[in-house]
Amino acid sequence: MREKQLNLSPSPGDEVKTTTCYMCACRCGIKVWLTDGKIRYIQGNPAHPVNQGVLCAKGAAGIMQHYSPARLNKPMLRVGERGSGEFREIEWDEALQLATDWLRPIRERNPDELAFFTGRDQSQALTGWWAQQFGTINYAAHGGFCSVNMAAGGLYTLGGSFWEFGEPDWEHARYFMLWGVAEDHDSNPIKLGLGKLKQSGAKIVAVNPVRTGYGAIADEWIGIRPGTDGLFAFALIHELLKADRIDLDYLVRYANAHWLVIRNPGGADDGLFARDAEGNPLCWDRNASTHANAAHGAEAPAGAIDISPAVVGEFTLADGRVAVPVFQLIADRYLNPQYAPERVSERCGVPVDTIKRIAGELAEAAFESNLSLPIAWTDAWGREHSEMVGRPVAMHAMRGISAHSNGFHTCRALHLLQLLLGAVDTPGSFRYQPPYPRPIPPLNRPGKTRNDNGVLDASPLGFVHTPEDLLVDAEGQPRRIDHAYSWAYPLAAHGMLHTVIRNAHAGDPYKIDTLLMFMANMSWNSAMNTRETMQWLTDKDDSGEYRIPRIIYSDAYASEMVAYADLVLPDTTYLERHDCISLLDRPISDADGAADAIRHPVFDPATQAADPDNHPRDVRGFQSVLLDLGARLGLPGMVHADGSPQYRDYADYIVRHERAPGVGLLAGWRGAEGTQHGKGPPNPKQLDMYIANNGFWREEIPEHARYFKMANRGYLEWAHRFGFIGGTEPIVLQLYSETLQKFRLAAQGHGALQPPPEHRERVATYFDPLPFWYEPFEGAELSGNDTSNSPTRHSREGGNPATSLSLDAASSSDIGNATNHFPLSAITQRPMFMYHAWGSQNAWLRQIATRNWLYLHPSTGAKYGIASEDWVDVTSHHGSITVQARFANNMQPDTVWSWNAIGKRKGAWKLAKDAPESEKGFLLNHLISDKLPKSDYANADPVTGQAAWFDLRVSIRKSDAADAIAQPQFAPLASTEASEQPLRYGADLRNKVYGQ
Amino acid sequence: MHPALSIVFFTTLSGAGYGLLTWLGISVFLLQSRGSAAAPLASMQLLAAIIALVLVTAGLLCSLAHLGQPQRAWRALSQWRTSWLSREGVMALLTYIPALTMTILLWRGVRSADSAAFLALAGVLTTVMAMATVACTAMIYASLKPIPAWRHPLVVPVYLVLSLLSGAALLFVLMLWKLPGATGVATVLPSLSLIAVVAALTKFIYWREIDRAPLPADRAAAVGLPGRTVQTFEAPHTEANYITREMVFQIARDRASQLRLLAYGLFAGVPILLTLLGMAAPSSVVFTLPLAAVSILAGVFVERWLFFAEAKHVVALYY
């Protein structure tokens, strides 16, 4: 017999389209191969800067996402009770007319009665602008419950941040610390980068209570206790300071280490920078001799060059005030024995030796690697440098840091650690991705007032600089429905989606009329206090009206949230619409270049069968729908003078809309001929040019401009040319945050705008201008060691080691004992193969995990008499769930954890009613309160309002429940189940090529 | 390994069928080479042959039904050079030739010395080929390196002896039925006990040895890290898949040992007791012998179930 003759060169498809993946927010370039109008294969696009040809598990399962039986097919109007999931299909005209009729009176009456919140969306450049044109201040995306601690921690310190706004120098790093990252948004870039570090032999250290995923390949795993990274970081800082292994030259050149801080306890200027008449910050130049203090220098503008600034000491200024350099405050605070490894070790669960050794390794990698790139560059002051000296220590951190109520300060602590090592945008370190760095904090402030045409004076989201920027009323009470930018959460730069539903239900601070939501599963996995959230959504007042009168929701799939909408606007799948990955939103740039991208329709949804009977789907891209609605409402910027729509659809908007003259959503191929990049008039052929270029645009940063971006003239000029920054002044990195101090001063009774009494102590405590650590709120309040409302620690000055910072209680194991009702931390992790709720409808991805377990360490199991596979009751101060446990050794024993968002509500996502997702899978969210146990604040960071998902404390015990089913269960949603027929995807494709 | 009931059931029955054919072949050969047999004996033999053929055919058909593409089963005859399954198929088909010849001759009756010789030859061939077929069946399993319990040298003997045991029991029952009052029945009873003892002994040694022989590797070696201690953290998929359903069958140790006792009892203990009873009170054989036969078949069934259920596939190391 001969071997079978095989066709080894089958056609990979009739046609290939390059677009952008949206199985998650990483936004990789993909090539979609089609055969007979069906997807043959989706591959990574090797030409694309984000993923360079690789693809993740989700991206490669895109076929099943596009053909998901849970896709929505037509607009739907609620017919049953809200929450039951009973709808009637309606036509788009009716749907849009209804929405217009609902929204028009709101806009006329009070635009703030529309709360517009978007979830995992990536079109904030449009949605934010739309909200601004509508005139509501009540707009935000998911960042507030996601990682605003990282964004704000970074933007208020470095003018850039972890998240997707910076990246480790994967090429040159010798030492890489990964803090609290399981997956992150930069899914493929991080994996590509880790692969590179593995090749180069750099040491990888994972700081994480759990050792999975990235931690699995790390050279060293540090199984820290949740919420204590700040302590660990400060101990490292302590060691580095103690050994004088820091980069002071870097600190005075690029950061504000030498800036003078006024020391005037009780005074209105205490803690502010000493400034000259022009407002320039001052330093103490030891070379200067124009002053009475001639012997040892004089004050000088801190931005001057060729001076020798003092970093320690106390100086009397010409005006008689006393000031100390920022670094003096840093040294005083972190040299304090409080932060010695011996003192923090027990609380964070990291051995003293390990802390000391890591500090040593960091210093060695930073200062002894002798990395220097032979690239000449010019600094912001015009000085030439012949090389770029590296500090090859890179760090990356995400929600393990940010999803705690001390996340903002912990994030700042990590940045402080990086800065002390000179490891920000130096070769081998953390690097900015354009358009970052930006001025600190970024200049755009949240919109506050409406113009005559009803348009808000600025986009609803922005960065608060002073108390004057807050959105509070005359009494200091919140103006936003989510209480963002109020005294309770002043720097809530991304809004607070996690408080919206409670507040809308309670009418706090006022009643709203319509909740418009997009791509946010707010009745399930993205809600804290899930059970009550569902009740708030359906609750009625005495007159029998829903307390939240109207809910409009756009989803692409039959999620848990759809059931709570009155009007459902069905979105397309990611292969059916135009999208824009804009530099005005969350760009896909990398450290060596700026980039943006588009998505364009691979399919017309009308050709995509809604059901086995081949009814066409009648869905529309939400962005186009939003513009249509805007035009129907006559919103400024969306209609011509005659009232006709200004934009045909989103694609048209992407091309023609200009935010400022020459600045549009896309930076590439601007100008009539498409020859201008960055800025330029609209180009009608712009989208075609993107499509011809694999769907993206990327502009490389010149080689000499790729490091020291905050003070590299080449970079600053380049970035200015592309419109990323307003000028070419260097950006001074803020070790000490005067912005925070301004809030603290207000809380101490200074200035025109002061917090209401109930918030004073809180603001004074948590607006510490230098990063500090405090016990995460939930544990602290449960232990009675409540720091959130009656803080036990103050002191920004920390000058006297003996009197300041009484960390003792916190750093001892008392915390563990005091919280013995809830002795364990409970956290979640992102599974690499699933994106939140979306993955479970995917026939391939769900096979990897149809359910989750609660992982616990065997020693923890033994302690509580639990065996692996036992069902356990898990209880927090807020609620209780019954779930199945499993042992795992690769974790910190005082922590339990599970994969995030695997549990599904029965009836959602078209899964069978007995699907493991709902019978055995579970959410930790039922245990997570949206409020703190004792005080009335949100379960959130006191600075940014970031949801503190990972502060959760629980107790566990073996369950008496007899039936092996996860609790709680909720009434199944009224929805049909997908067919149980075997799925033979590809059978016809194969037959076509190979015959049968 | 997953003990598919259909396979267990039918290897038991077809094993008995081939055992019956084996004994029948011997008896036909002995009688024919001694001269022609008495009529009642011949009709008993004919009945036995028919029953045996029904059993083996049912077994074959059932194994066909077990295939994903039974219509292509003929292809399974092609790879006899390497595949024991192919050899089994070929042998099973070939065995039909002497067995059918023998059956036809028995049916038509022996009319000449030539045909007697022919029948004797058919008998011998049937015996040899029936045993060979059983051996091939056993070799399907015994050739599989990933399942150490099946690689044991006693696997083939056990298959053979159990086939002989159940075949003998069936034959004796037929003799009892067709040759009432014949003294022969009582006299062959000790031989049944003897086979049962041999079967029990072989199986005892087999079980003792497989209990002692662990899998040829541990999980650490399976993932290429010999010397380390490796535990499963997460399986690739939370629900069962083909491999786990088919190959990672777990049976509790004490349950297995109870079942082993049951198997011993059924295929050896009970029949031996019953034959002893039969020898002491020859009239009781009418009840005891059929009972013993049923017990043996049941015992083989349990043994076969355990043969699958207890066998660990190396792939289990990965789960």
Next chain:
Amino acid sequence: MTMLPPPSKVKLGLVIDLDTCVGCHACATSCKEWNAGGIAGPLTDEKPYGKDPSGVWFNRVHSYEVEAESLLRPIPAPAGSKAPQPAMTLHFPRSCLHCETPACVTVCPTGASYKRAEDGIVLVDEDKCIGCQLCSWACPYGAREYSPVEGVMKKCTLCVDRIYNQNLEESERQPACVQACPTKARHFGDLGDPESKVSKLVAERGGVALLPQLDYKPVNRYLPPRPRRNGEDANAVAEPDGGALELSSKRWLDRILNR
């Protein structure tokens, strides 16, 4: 056909770097999507949205916990490591190893299973397969997947319809799983050629064949995790003044800094 061809010079296979694999399952799903419509498709999924979904996968990713090595290490330490190794989490993708002497082929009664003479790829000719499943029993590595719906055996094809595919750009002529792997932990090449990139990688990193004692002679190799560096040999921070605590900022008073 199920007779093995004489050993081929070209031995195509995968090299999987366990030091780099983060267990992301990209190789598993990319394999599934290419092959669903490929030469071995469909990779049928039963109860895709139901209680116990179960599908055909050519590549499955396991995760393990590896215990710390005890101080009294019985076996020789991995080359280059001084300290006993700490506990690890190990991700382990498992697919067909395209063995040189695979019983999965020789047990096949129909000739459906075969090993290609020219490059050693082990394939199933689904048109001949009767679905007896014996080959799956014969594979120690669990690399064969039976689909009851299709009634035939399926397995990794080493993407034979990609690696020679003239319709793909040359750089894309590699298995789907290799192309997708985001950490680049998967490598494809000719392990029969000692000069190939994959062979050199195996030599350099001590790549292992799984379960060699079974004598299937797998072609695929796994690169074991490199020794972990949890710092047994590193120094603590050098303390400038001989270790005396320096908790005062005075030392920086005289530091001359340049801006």
